[in-house]
Amino acid sequence: MPPTQQFCTFFLDGHVFGTPVPKVQEVLQHQEMTKVPLAPEVVSGLINLRGQIVSAIDLRRRLGLVDRPAGQLPMNVVVRTNEGAVSLLVDEIGDVIDVQEDTLEDPPETLQGFGREVVTGVYKLSGRLLLALDIDRIVDLVDLGEPKRNGEF
Amino acid sequence: MDEIVKDFLIESSENLDRLDQELVKLESSPSSRELLASVFRTIHTIKGSCGFLGFARLEKLTHAGENLLSRLRDGQLVLTAEITSGLLAMVDAVRQMLGAIKGTGADGNEDYTQLVEHLARLQENSFAAASPGPPPVKAIAPTPALASEPEANLVADPSRIGGVLLERGQVTPSDLAQALRQQEAGRKRIGEILVEQGAAHPEDVLSAQKTVEARNPEAAVETIRVGVNLLDRLMNLVGELVLARNQLLQFSSMRQDAGFQAVSQRMNLIATELQEEVMKTRMQPIGNVWDKFPRTVRDLALSCGKDVRLEMEGQDTELDRTIIEAIKDPLTHLVRNAIDHGIEPPETRKQAGKNAAGVLMLRAFHEGGQVNIEVSDDGAGLNPERIREKARERGLVSVQNATRMSDRDIFNLIFLPGFSTAEKVTNVSGRGVGMDVVKTNVEKIGGTVDVQSTAGKGTTVKVKIPLTLAIIPALMVTSGGERFAIPQVSLLELVRMENGEAGKGIEMVHGAPVYRLRGRLLPLVYLNRELQLPFDPSKEAASANIVVVQADGREFGLVVDEITDTEEIVVKPLGQQLKGLTAYSGATIMGDGRVALILDILGLAERARVISARDSALHEKEAEGTATSETEMGRQTLLIVQSGDERRMAIPLSLVARLEEFPSSSIEMTGSQEVIQYRGQIMPIVRLSRVNSDAASEGPSLDERRLQVVVYSEAGRSVGLVVDRILDIVEDTAAVQTPAQSQGLLGSSVLQKRVTDLLDVPNIVRNLVPGFIGATSERRL
Numbered sequence: 001m002p003p004t005q006q007f008c009t010f011f012l013d014g015h016v017f018g019t020p021v022p023k024v025q026e027v028l029q030h031q032e033m034t035k036v037p038l039a040p041e042v043v044s045g046l047i048n049l050r051g052q053i054v055s056a057i058d059l060r061r062r063l064g065l066v067d068r069p070a071g072q073l074p075m076n077v078v079v080r081t082n083e084g085a086v087s088l089l090v091d092e093i094g095d096v097i098d099v100q101e102d103t104l105e106d107p108p109e110t111l112q113g114f115g116r117e118v119v120t121g122v123y124k125l126s127g128r129l130l131l132a133l134d135i136d137r138i139v140d141l142v143d144l145g146e147p148k149r150n151g152e153f
Numbered sequence: 154m155d156e157i158v159k160d161f162l163i164e165s166s167e168n169l170d171r172l173d174q175e176l177v178k179l180e181s182s183p184s185s186r187e188l189l190a191s192v193f194r195t196i197h198t199i200k201g202s203c204g205f206l207g208f209a210r211l212e213k214l215t216h217a218g219e220n221l222l223s224r225l226r227d228g229q230l231v232l233t234a235e236i237t238s239g240l241l242a243m244v245d246a247v248r249q250m251l252g253a254i255k256g257t258g259a260d261g262n263e264d265y266t267q268l269v270e271h272l273a274r275l276q277e278n279s280f281a282a283a284s285p286g287p288p289p290v291k292a293i294a295p296t297p298a299l300a301s302e303p304e305a306n307l308v309a310d311p312s313r314i315g316g317v318l319l320e321r322g323q324v325t326p327s328d329l330a331q332a333l334r335q336q337e338a339g340r341k342r343i344g345e346i347l348v349e350q351g352a353a354h355p356e357d358v359l360s361a362q363k364t365v366e367a368r369n370p371e372a373a374v375e376t377i378r379v380g381v382n383l384l385d386r387l388m389n390l391v392g393e394l395v396l397a398r399n400q401l402l403q404f405s406s407m408r409q410d411a412g413f414q415a416v417s418q419r420m421n422l423i424a425t426e427l428q429e430e431v432m433k434t435r436m437q438p439i440g441n442v443w444d445k446f447p448r449t450v451r452d453l454a455l456s457c458g459k460d461v462r463l464e465m466e467g468q469d470t471e472l473d474r475t476i477i478e479a480i481k482d483p484l485t486h487l488v489r490n491a492i493d494h495g496i497e498p499p500e501t502r503k504q505a506g507k508n509a510a511g512v513l514m515l516r517a518f519h520e521g522g523q524v525n526i527e528v529s530d531d532g533a534g535l536n537p538e539r540i541r542e543k544a545r546e547r548g549l550v551s552v553q554n555a556t557r558m559s560d561r562d563i564f565n566l567i568f569l570p571g572f573s574t575a576e577k578v579t580n581v582s583g584r585g586v587g588m589d590v591v592k593t594n595v596e597k598i599g600g601t602v603d604v605q606s607t608a609g610k611g612t613t614v615k616v617k618i619p620l621t622l623a624i625i626p627a628l629m630v631t632s633g634g635e636r637f638a639i640p641q642v643s644l645l646e647l648v649r650m651e652n653g654e655a656g657k658g659i660e661m662v663h664g665a666p667v668y669r670l671r672g673r674l675l676p677l678v679y680l681n682r683e684l685q686l687p688f689d690p691s692k693e694a695a696s697a698n699i700v701v702v703q704a705d706g707r708e709f710g711l712v713v714d715e716i717t718d719t720e721e722i723v724v725k726p727l728g729q730q731l732k733g734l735t736a737y738s739g740a741t742i743m744g745d746g747r748v749a750l751i752l753d754i755l756g757l758a759e760r761a762r763v764i765s766a767r768d769s770a771l772h773e774k775e776a777e778g779t780a781t782s783e784t785e786m787g788r789q790t791l792l793i794v795q796s797g798d799e800r801r802m803a804i805p806l807s808l809v810a811r812l813e814e815f816p817s818s819s820i821e822m823t824g825s826q827e828v829i830q831y832r833g834q835i836m837p838i839v840r841l842s843r844v845n846s847d848a849a850s851e852g853p854s855l856d857e858r859r860l861q862v863v864v865y866s867e868a869g870r871s872v873g874l875v876v877d878r879i880l881d882i883v884e885d886t887a888a889v890q891t892p893a894q895s896q897g898l899l900g901s902s903v904l905q906k907r908v909t910d911l912l913d914v915p916n917i918v919r920n921l922v923p924g925f926i927g928a929t930s931e932r933r934l
Contacts, residue, residue, distance in 0.1 A: 034740075034748040035635060036731060037684035043730055046740055046748040051393045053740045053748055055728035083729040141730050 002102040007123075009094030009130060010077055013065045016094065018123075018130045025080050027093050030073035031056075040141055047087055049078065056087040062138055063118070079135045086139045099123045099130065107131070161202050162255055163378070168195045169251070170444055172244050176237055177447040183232035192240075193222045199247065208260040211250045217272040218243040224276055239275050241448070242268055315343050317361040318353055328352035381474070384434055391424075391431045392723035395624065398424040399720065399744040428624060432473070439517045439526065440468030442481050446488055450513060453492045460499050460510040461492055467517035472524055476618055479598045480526070483591040487528040487614050488513065490588070495532035495612050505609065507531065524620060529613035535606035537563045544569070557905055564604045568592040596755060599642060627722045627741075627751065630700060630713040633686025636749040637713075638722050638741055639700060643754040645708060647716060648699040655697035659712075662812050663861075663879050668699060668710055672790065674806075674882055675701065677710045678761040680752075684736065704755040709763040711754075720744075724751060736760055791883055793909060794863065794876040797842030801880065801909040803902070808914050810866040812879060814859050826922065829873055831864070837922045838862070840875045841912070865914055872918045881905070896920060 007018035008027070033045030033056055042061045047054050056076065060068055068074060074089035100123075107119045118137045123130040172195050179188045200215035218240060224230040246265050253261035315333065318324040324347060332346040344358040398421055405417040443465055454461040472480075496502075496511030503509055516527040537560045544550045544566045550558070567588045595602050600618035619625070619642060627638040648670065650658045659666050659677060666677040677699065681688040692714075699710040722741040731737070735756030743749050790806040813831075820827050820838060827838040862873040883904055897920065899911040 032747060034750065036734070036737075036750060037633075037635065037686055038734055038736060039731055046727075046750075048742050048746055048748050051389070051396065051742060053725045053727070053742065055730045057730065086728060086730070139730065 002100045004098040004100050006096055007099050007130065007132070008077070008096050010075075010090040011092045011094060012060055012063065012090055015065075016125075016128055016130050017059070017090075017133050018094075018097075018099075019077075019079065019133050019135055021096060023079050023135050025078045025085055028076040028078060028087075031076055031087075042141065044074075044089055047076065049085060049087070052085065054078065054085050054087050056089055057139065057141075058089045059138070060089070060091075062088075079139070081136055081139045083139070088138070097125070097130075099125070104132075158206060158254065158258070161206060162251055165199050165202070165251055166248070168199065169244055169248055171195065173241070173448040174444055176240055176244070177451050179232060180234065180237050180451070186226070189222070189226045193219070193226050196222055203260070208250070208254065210264045211247065211254075211260045214243060214246055214250070214265050214269055217269045218247075221272050221276045230276070236275050239268075239272055241452075243272060313343075314358065314361045315347075317364050318347070318357060321357070321361070323357040323361070324353045379434075384431075384474075387431055388435060391428050392624065392725075394424050395428055395721060395723060396742050396744070400746070403744045432624070435474050436471040437474050437477050438468055439470045439472055439477065439524070440465075442477055442484060443468055443515055445485075446515065449485065449488060450492060453489060457493055458498055459492060459496055461496055461513055462510050463513050463515070465515045470517035470519060470524060472618070473620060476524075476598055476620075479594060480600075480616070480618060483594045483616070484526065484528065486588075486591050487616075488515075491528060491530040491532065491612070491614075495530035495534075497533050501533075519620075523617050526616045526618070527613055528616075529611060531611040534608040534610055534612055535564050535567070535604070536608060540564065540566055561605070564606055567604065568602060599640070624721055624723050626719055628700065628719050629717040629743075629749070630680070630698070630711075631715040631717065632713045633681040633684065633688060635684075635686060636717075636743065636747075637680070638720075638749050638751045639702065639711070639754065640738070640751065641719065643702045643704060645701040645703055648701060648710070649696070649716075650699070651696045655694055659697065660811060662882070664812075664814060666712075670701065670710070674790070675699075675708060675710045676763050677712050678757065678763055679712045680757075681712075681714070683757065683761050702754050704758040707758065707763065709758060709761075711752075711757075722749075722751070791904065791911075792863065793880040793883060793904065794841070794861075795878040795880050796840075796876045801904070801907055802841065802876075803904060803909045803911050804863060804865075804874075804914055806882060808865055809863055810871060811864045813862045813864055813873070815862055815873075817860050820860070829862075831871060831873070834871060836864070836871045836873050838873045838875055839917060839921050841917075842875075842877065843921075865918060867915065867918070872922055874914070874917075 006021040008021050008024045009016055009018040011017070028049075031047040031049075033047055035045045036043060036055075042057055044056045044058045047056050058068075058074070060066070068091060072091065074091065075093050076087040077090055077093065078085050078087045103124045104121045105124065107116055107122055118134050120132045120134045123132060172192060175188050175192050175195075179185065179192065182188065196215050196219050200212055200219055203211040203215065221230070221236065221240065225232055225236070230236070246263075246268055249263070250260045253259065253263075315324070315329050319326060319329055328347065328350070329352075332343055332350065332352065335346050336343050344353075344362060347353040348355050348358055401417050402421060405414050408414065446465075447463055450461055450463045491513050492511075496513065497505070497507075499509040502511065512531045514527070514529045516525075516529070518525050540563050541556075541558075544563075549566060549569050568591070569589060592602050595616055595618065598618055600616060603615045603617075604612065605615070606612040626641040628641060628644055630637050630639060648668070659668055661667070662674065666679070667674045668677055669675070679688070679693075680686075693712075698713050698716050700713055700716065701708060701710050703709075720743075722743075724739045725741060726739055727734070727737060736753060737750045738753035738756070739751045740748050741751055791803040792806050792809055792812075794802050794804065796802055815829055819829050821830070822828070823835065827840075828835045829838055830836070861876050861879055863876060863879075865872050865874060897913055897917040899913045901908055901910050903909070
């Protein structure tokens with residue numbers, strides 16, 4: 001019996017993504033957000049998570065997918081990172097599933113669109129593929145360039 | 154890690170901090186038995202514990218130190234600077250070992266053999282040197298033979314249990330000496346040993362203990378050790394409570410239920426009180442930071458060859474621990490700077506008729522909800538000329554500005570990045586980093602730095618910081634549909650303009666919006682535009698709310714859509730993803746549970762270019778100048794422009810309707826008159842460069858693509874005066890010092906230390922624009 005790992009799955013533009021369960025702190029319905037003017041566009045806003053202020057990252061934008069259709073409210077997957085909790089906005093939340101390590105493959109070379117650097121691998125599930133995300137890289141926006149700043153100083 | 158080891162580490166590091174101070178103090182009063190006893194006790198405790206915990210290397214080192222100290226304590230040695238340095242080196246080594254224990258659980262590989270030997274040598278050498286001379290300290294200086302019989306010279310130390318018992322005759326000296334020896338060998342307490350041996354009655358020991366506690370109040374104070382994490386958590390929870398309280402109050406104000414309102418009022422009071430008390434638990438005296446300075450000063454003064462006396466005042470002044478942490482480095486830097494640059498070498502001081510020893514003074518006190526910390530020295534003071542020169546050399550200010558600036562502004566230039574007047578770079582300071590970092594760090598926690606100096610007398614750096622960062626009062630505003638909090642400390646006043654006043658009240662100078670606030674020009678920043686939020690120009694023309702704020706000593710107006718309320722807000726940090734945004738200092742949660750951003754006024758000002766790090770000092774001066782002048786009679790606000798061949802001209806600002814910029818292509822001709830279409834009018838253009846200068850030297854059209862135009866209006870008609878540059882706005886008496894030599898000029902005056910022509914605008918307009926006849930042409934201005 002090959003080793004298995006539990007994955008929390010979610011949907012984005014028809015694709016199935018997932019991250020190991022221990023990385024996920026909680027899953028929330030759509031939350032009211034406060035926009036942060038001048039912030040990088042992948043940061044949708046700030047949410048109040050029981051008194052803690054958490055940045056919400058739009059995973060569609062972070063992965064270079066098309067924007068969510070207007071009117072469709074995203075859900076929050078709150079993940080644990082070294083810098084504290086961060087919320088990832090997803091279309092819909094999926095099941096928690098057991099994946100077998102031997103079904104893991106490296107992300108295909110052709111995977112360009114949604115930032116290959118944040119996809120750690122692809123699990124071959126029956127009938128579909130699960131893209132495993134590297135949470136720490138996703139929340140690290142440094143490679144997206146500095147947020148807009150006021151020019152020279 | 155073992156609980157015991159943890160406790161040992163905490164206790165030891167506190168003891169070591171005290172040791173540093175005590176050793177430095179000891180140097181000035183080498184014969185203080187009390188200090189010696191305390192130092193000895195500390196090292197002895199560490200030695201005892203590490204023997205018990207199995208840190209052999211640490212034990213060996215502290216043992217060597219203890220031996221040396223015991224000789225000092227027994228008066229066999231006199232403390233010299235060399236011994237003090239040796240002991241301080243030991244303290245450092247112990248600290249390093251403790252660090253190693255904290256990190257790895259073992260006392261490291263370094264066994265400090267050299268140091269141990271050095272300590273042993275100090276003990277021998279000094280003894281040899283001291284013994285032939287007269288008996289060093291007091292009459293009881295024992296011979297070596299006597300020293301081996303400690304009971305013979307056992308002195309009743311009234312601050313210890315044994316001493317009290319001895320004093321009362323409840324124990325014999327020999328029993329006590331024996332018990333003391335046992336105590337040093339083991340870990341039992343003296344009372345226990347004495348009782349076990351039947352040398353003293355348990356009741357006597359208990360009563361002696363009470364006496365000791367009464368005599369040493371510190372020992373008896375009821376304190377418990379609480380983890381910093383717990384306090385932080387507590388603070389967070391109180392923050393939550395404050396938010397819930399705000400929510401509750403909002404809710405109760407909508408209800409007509411008297412009972413409910415009473416309960417929520419009571420809840421309000423309790424929450425406020427709780428908040429204050431919890432804040433207090435995080436308060437620490439600033440002395441905790443200063444305690445390190447005697448050592449720093451001693452070492453630094455020695456290495457710089459200077460003689461420095463450190464004085465402190467207000468050690469008890471309390472600050473939030475996060476702030477204590479944040480000012481530690483800036484203060485250390487200021488202290489180092491004062492010794493390295495401020496205080497002169499002893500010979501120089503003597504020549505200047507000063508005491509050879511320089512005084513470094515640290516002062517802290519509360520004032521208006523803020524803490525003031527001053528670091529002053531009685532050294533050479535700052536040399537304004539040298540700073541001026543240096544600033545010019547480095548291109549930090551223009552030549553013009555440098556000569557114009559007051560000494561005080563000049564002094565504050567030392568806070569600019571890349572500035573250092575130190576002739577030589579030492580390992581202490583002079584690398585050109587430092588003062589700007591001090592300023593940045595202090596400003597990061599909402600504080601300010603100012604420097605004052607008198608040549609030959611000394612320098613004082615004043616640091617003002619808020620008491621706490623966790624909960625602050627703030628003004629809530631909305632702009633572009635979003636809510637923002639403006640910290641109260643940045644707030645000066647609020648201005649509201651209604652019924653179409655905004656369109657008139659807000660004027661444009663050089664493309665930048667300004668507002669005349671009691672006669673002076675306040676630069677404006679539209680928050681919505683600055684943050685790229687949506688806005689409605691028609692609404693803005695009708696009414697405007699100006700929040701007058703200050704950052705870095707410079708005032709400006711923040712135009713917002715609405716001003717709602719002031720509230721106590723709990724400052725929460727922004728995630729790492731948003732750290733790069735200088736416009737916000739954090740976020741908070743409002744009564745309705747939603748998040749609001751806290752504006753960083755300084756960051757916003759820099760972003761909007763209202764101030765720039767570089768010339769803020771200059772602006773400050775101007776702001777001061779204009780703020781004070783308003784009350785004086787005969788002063789007026791003048792627009793200074795430059796036109797043709799570096800000529801400076803001044804126009805009373807009251808005659809200026811607007812400042813505009815046009816592309817030169819928009820100039821058209823009617824007859825021989827240049828005109829521009831402006832606001833549905835045909836506006837004649839006058840080139841000021843042709844006024845009273847050789848018209849021939851200036852061609853009819855400057856090939857500049859943009860024209861700077863000062864619009865003058867009279868009786869509903871406008872004339873545009875073309876200038877080369879708009880230089881400044883100043884307030885001055887504009888007293889004519891040279892009468893007019895030609896038409897179009899009222900005369901000349903000295904403004905900003907430069908000769909400036911005062912223009913007679915109505916006259917110029919009448920002479921140069923034939924068609925322009927004001928309805929009230931008699932009116933002279």
